[in-house]
Amino acid sequence: MEWGTVLPDPADAVLMARNLACLRGERAVFAGLDVSLAQGSALLLTGANGAGKSTLLRILAGLLRPAEGAVLWQGEDIAADPAAHARRLRYLSHQDALKPALTVAENLAFFAALWGGAVAGALDAVGLAPLADLPARVLSSGQRRRLALARLALAPAPLWLLDEPTTGLDAASVERLRPLLAAHRAAGGIVIAATHIPLPLADAQEFRL
Numbered sequence: 555m556e557w558g559t560v561l562p563d564p565a566d567a568v569l570m571a572r573n574l575a576c577l578r579g580e581r582a583v584f585a586g587l588d589v590s591l592a593q594g595s596a597l598l599l600t601g602a603n604g605a606g607k608s609t610l611l612r613i614l615a616g617l618l619r620p621a622e623g624a625v626l627w628q629g630e631d632i633a634a635d636p637a638a639h640a641r642r643l644r645y646l647s648h649q650d651a652l653k654p655a656l657t658v659a660e661n662l663a664f665f666a667a668l669w670g671g672a673v674a675g676a677l678d679a680v681g682l683a684p685l686a687d688l689p690a691r692v693l694s695s696g697q698r699r700r701l702a703l704a705r706l707a708l709a710p711a712p713l714w715l716l717d718e719p720t721t722g723l724d725a726a727s728v729e730r731l732r733p734l735l736a737a738h739r740a741a742g743g744i745v746i747a748a749t750h751i752p753l754p755l756a757d758a759q760e761f762r763l
């Protein structure tokens with residue numbers, strides 16, 4: 555079965571996936587899938603529960619090997635240099651991956667030590683500056699999601715892969731993502747997000763799995 559092409563092939567494609575297939579057990583989650591994205595572009599992955607959105611994000615992140623096909627970054631297979639691919643991406647999964655005993659600021663400082671960037675500014679970008687000294691274990695679910703999203707505001711990376719980034723967020727918090735996403739794209743960054751609800755992203759293309 556053919557799932558088709560996500561986007562036409564721009565001559566200046568940075569991220570390309572060719573003929574991707576993913577099997578789970580004996581079942582094909584998808585096959586024959588092509589993705590092609592230029593600098594500054596945004597792609598929304600939509601579709602029913604179980605359609606394969608998270609699976610596709612994990613393949614694009616290099617965390618899961620496709621059964622067929624390859625993911626290319628600037629023409630090179632990401633499997634050839636997984637460490638280089640890991641450095642160029644920010645992957646936010648369903649899990650917020652916080653350390654409950656550490657404060658909000660300390661949780662983010664862990665990532666700032668890896669990637670650089672200013673903790674205070676990143677917390678401010680998601681409206682968490684007033685909670686900087688609270689232990690992460692007392693955060694509400696929406697606040698935990700915002701703390702995970704604060705990683706995006708730390709330091710630039712060309713590829714953002716976001717799995718349901720707005721789950722649990724109130725309307726104001728969703729709106730705070732707008733300038734973050736716009737600045738990332740204006741700097742040439744690519745964003746691919748799996749989502750069930752509209753995101754504050756101008757001119758995003760949509761692919762329904």
Ligand SMILES: Nc1ncnc2c1ncn2[C@@H]1O[C@H](COP(=O)(O)OP(=O)(O)OP(=O)(O)O)[C@@H](O)[C@H]1O
Binds near residue numbers: 605
């Ligand atoms: N580790 C696994 N082993 C076997 N099957 C799996 C595994 N992970 C996912 N699947 C299956 O692969 C399919 C795609 O799952 P995936 O999580 O990618 O869907 P999704 O589109 O992100 O769904 P949702 O909207 O519910 O988040 C589902 O049928 C799921 O049961």
